[in-house]
Amino acid sequence: MHRFANPARFLRxxxxxxxxxxxxxxxxxxxxxxxxxxxxxxxxxxxxxxRILYIHVPAAWLGMLGWVGIAAASFAEIVWRHPLAGIxxxxxxxxxxxxxxxxxATGSLWGRPAWxxxxxxxGRLTSMLVLLFLYFGYxxxxxxxxxxxxxxxxxxxxxxxxxxxxxxxxxxxxxWWHTLHQPPSxxxxxxxGAKSPMAPAFLWPxxxxxxxxxxxxxxxxLMRMRALLAEAQAEARLRRQAFEDAx
Amino acid sequence: MHDTLAQxxxxxxxxxxxMGGTAALVAQSWWAMRGAERRRDQARGQ
Numbered sequence: 001m002h003r004f005a006n007p008a009r010f011l012r013x014x015x016x017x018x019x020x021x022x023x024x025x026x027x028x029x030x031x032x033x034x035x036x037x038x039x040x041x042x043x044x045x046x047x048x049x050x051r052i053l054y055i056h057v058p059a060a061w062l063g064m065l066g067w068v069g070i071a072a073a074s075f076a077e078i079v080w081r082h083p084l085a086g087i088x089x090x091x092x093x094x095x096x097x098x099x100x101x102x103x104x105a106t107g108s109l110w111g112r113p114a115w116x117x118x119x120x121x122x123g124r125l126t127s128m129l130v131l132l133f134l135y136f137g138y139x140x141x142x143x144x145x146x147x148x149x150x151x152x153x154x155x156x157x158x159x160x161x162x163x164x165x166x167x168x169x170x171x172x173x174x175x176w177w178h179t180l181h182q183p184p185s186x187x188x189x190x191x192x193g194a195k196s197p198m199a200p201a202f203l204w205p206x207x208x209x210x211x212x213x214x215x216x217x218x219x220x221x222l223m224r225m226r227a228l229l230a231e232a233q234a235e236a237r238l239r240r241q242a243f244e245d246a247x
Numbered sequence: 248m249h250d251t252l253a254q255x256x257x258x259x260x261x262x263x264x265x266m267g268g269t270a271a272l273v274a275q276s277w278w279a280m281r282g283a284e285r286r287r288d289q290a291r292g293q
Contacts, residue, residue, distance in 0.1 A: 022273065029269075037262060048254040055265035098272050106261045113252045216269060223276040230283035237290040 005082040007229055014222045021219035029212025035205040043202075052110040054205055057186070058213040059103035063131060064167055065214070066096020067160075069221075070138065071167075074160035077153065084225070086153045087232075089160055090142045091224035095217055097135035104128055115180050123173030124181040127166060134163040186210075 036054030043050035073089035076082045107125065108118045119125065141156040174183050185198045186206070196203050 033262065033266070037258070048258055051258045052261045055261050059265065095272055095276075098268060102265055102268050105264055109257045109261045109264070113254055113257050213269070216273065220272055220276045223273075223280040227276070227280040227283040230280070230287040234283070234287040234290040237287070241290075 005080075005084050007083060010084055011226070011229065014226055018219055018222045018226070021215050021222065025212050025214075025216030025219055027212075028208060028215060032205055032208035032212050036209060040205050041201050046114055049110060049113045050202065052106055053202065054209040056103060056106040056110060057206055058210040059099045059106060060128070061186075061210055062213060062217050063096060063100030063103045063128070064170060065217070066092050066099060067131060067134065067164060067167055070096065070160040071164035074157035077157045078161070084229075086157065087225050087228045088221070089138075089157065090146070090228055091221050093135060093139045093142060094224065095220045097132060097139065099213075099217070100128065100132045100135055104132060111180075120180055122179040122181060123177035124170065124179055127170040127173050131163075131166055131170060134166060138163065 033054060036051055040051065040054075042048050069092045070089045073085045073092065077085035077089065104125070107128075111120070112118050138156060138159055141159055142153070145153045145156050171184065173179065174181050183197075185196060185203075198206070
């Protein structure tokens with residue numbers, strides 16, 4: 001990670017990695033969604049609405065992953081003062097907020113036919129809504145800090161770290177409180193070979209869809225980092241030129 | 248499960264929202280990156 005803290009080295013890597021991630025994301029997500037929409041079976045209880053899973057779960061995963069990324073980058077910004085860490089955190093914020101909002105909207109579209117209601121104030125839905133507001137707060141703080149300059153970025157970084165408390169709350173909310181929302185189907189134990197409570201006919205298109213959206217998310221974050229870096233470089237150049245003209 | 252509701256409109260709306268939102272995010276990020284890099288290159292050329 002320290003190796004990529006150099007902006008020039010980062011740009012050299014990002015130039016080829018950005019289109020590669022976007023292309024791979026499209027190649028994986030497109031067929032995965034087609035699989036989920038047309039080839040995967042309907043559920044015996046939920047019927048066709050189970051297909052919402054292949055959009056809703058990747059959106060939830062990326063909404064949460066985004067904040068984990070903000071917290072990790074904020075930690076690196078505070079502890080090691082990496083020049084790219086603050087830029088990475090700012091670049092993650094908008095896509096993270098978009099996927100968090102998509103998770104809430106698609107969950108609402110699933111809740112209406114499944115539960116008979118668009119919204120219920122239970123632990124999972126409420127903690128996810130709190131995450132969306134945390135994203136809004138972070139975006140506003142980071143923007144103000146970028147416009148003001150100075151040490152404002154550290155305030156946003158501390159906010160990013162403190163906000164990470166909400167991530168385990170979201171994950172365990174369905175276990176801690178009585179809720180309409182089902183318990184987690186994808187858990188870290190699955191990566192260690194544990195058996196998923198989900199049938200393979202649903203699990204594989206879901207994993208493929210989550211992978212495709214994650215690759216697209218990576219491509220979007222790289223594009224936004226490149227944009228923020230280019231803006232900073234252009235501004236520094238123009239300032240230096242104005243200083244030289246005045247001297 | 249509320250069987251009285253037609254299910255496909257909810258599924259279609261979800262896919263339209265998910266795919267449309269992702270495509271809009273990718274497109275907006277692409278244009279923002281291209282615009283910023285063009286401005287940087289112009290600043291370097293001045």
